[in-house]
Amino acid sequence: MNNGNGAGKQLDSKTLYERQKQFRETANIPTGPAIVAVDLRVPENLGMALRLADAAGASRVVFVNEQEPIQARIRKTARNADTFVPWEICDAETFLQKHAASLQPLLAVELTTRSTNLFETELPEQCALVVGSEQHGIPAEILRVCERAVHIPMYGVNGSMNVVHPLAVAVFEWRRQYSALFACA
Numbered sequence: 001m002n003n004g005n006g007a008g009k010q011l012d013s014k015t016l017y018e019r020q021k022q023f024r025e026t027a028n029i030p031t032g033p034a035i036v037a038v039d040l041r042v043p044e045n046l047g048m049a050l051r052l053a054d055a056a057g058a059s060r061v062v063f064v065n066e067q068e069p070i071q072a073r074i075r076k077t078a079r080n081a082d083t084f085v086p087w088e089i090c091d092a093e094t095f096l097q098k099h100a101a102s103l104q105p106l107l108a109v110e111l112t113t114r115s116t117n118l119f120e121t122e123l124p125e126q127c128a129l130v131v132g133s134e135q136h137g138i139p140a141e142i143l144r145v146c147e148r149a150v151h152i153p154m155y156g157v158n159g160s161m162n163v164v165h166p167l168a169v170a171v172f173e174w175r176r177q178y179s180a181l182f183a184c185a
Contacts, residue, residue: 032057033126033174034103036095038064038142039133040163047077048164054081056171061087062103062128064095064142092141103128105147109170110138111159115149123150123174131167 011019035058037049046069053061063069068089075082090098100106107123108115108130130146132138138146152166 029057030125030178031059032171033107033123034059034128035061035167035171036064036099036103036106036128036130036142037061037132037163037167038092038095038130038138039136040065040069041133041135043069043071043073044077045134045163047074047079047082049167050074050078050081050085050087052164052168052171053085053087056168056175058085058171061085062095062099063087063089064092065089066091092139096141096145100142100145106130106142106145107170108132108138108143108146108149109151109166110143110149111151112143112149115151118150118152118170118173121150123177125178127174129167129170129174131163131170134163 032053035049035053037046040046040049040063046063049063050061052058105124105127107127109118110130110132130138130142132142143149150170152161152169154161
């Protein structure tokens with residue numbers, strides 16, 4: 001029987017901020033994987049990816065976009081995460097020449113002919129997770145430089161999710177596999 005305390009009381013934003021600050025300063029948290037997001041069209045998705053990167057302790061974020069997204073909308077949605085996580089925007093050619101080799105292994109979070117179930121795959125300790133656009137996924141030239149692909153099993157009729165959702169599932173699956181400490185401590 002529930003004695004009225006149940007799940008406890010929700011933390012106010014100041015208490016939550018101080019708790020997270022103390023946790024970051026005292027915990028030995030391994031740096032999470034880098035995030036590569038390709039051809040995201042909606043600036044809010046870029047901002048949400050930055051918030052996720054901060055929440056998961058990602059090492060950095062590289063947005064591969066041919067068109068410059070609206071920075072103000074990214075920053076508004078990021079809610080200051082853009083100041084905590086190193087990030088940049090570059091075109092595909094620059095990504096392939098400058099970043100692809102240094103971020104290896106690249107793991108595509110994409111359903112492909114060779115992808116494996118994310119939850120049955122041992123993820124590398126050092127890696128970068130790659131997601132593609134909301135409509136077209138990861139372009140072939142970037143998928144070719146990925147070491148492998150993982151997918152999230154889906155059980156409904158719809159075969160896709162907003163791009164940030166599978167990224168969140170993948171980065172926290174990596175975190176589950178490699179962190180003895182978790183932010184709930």
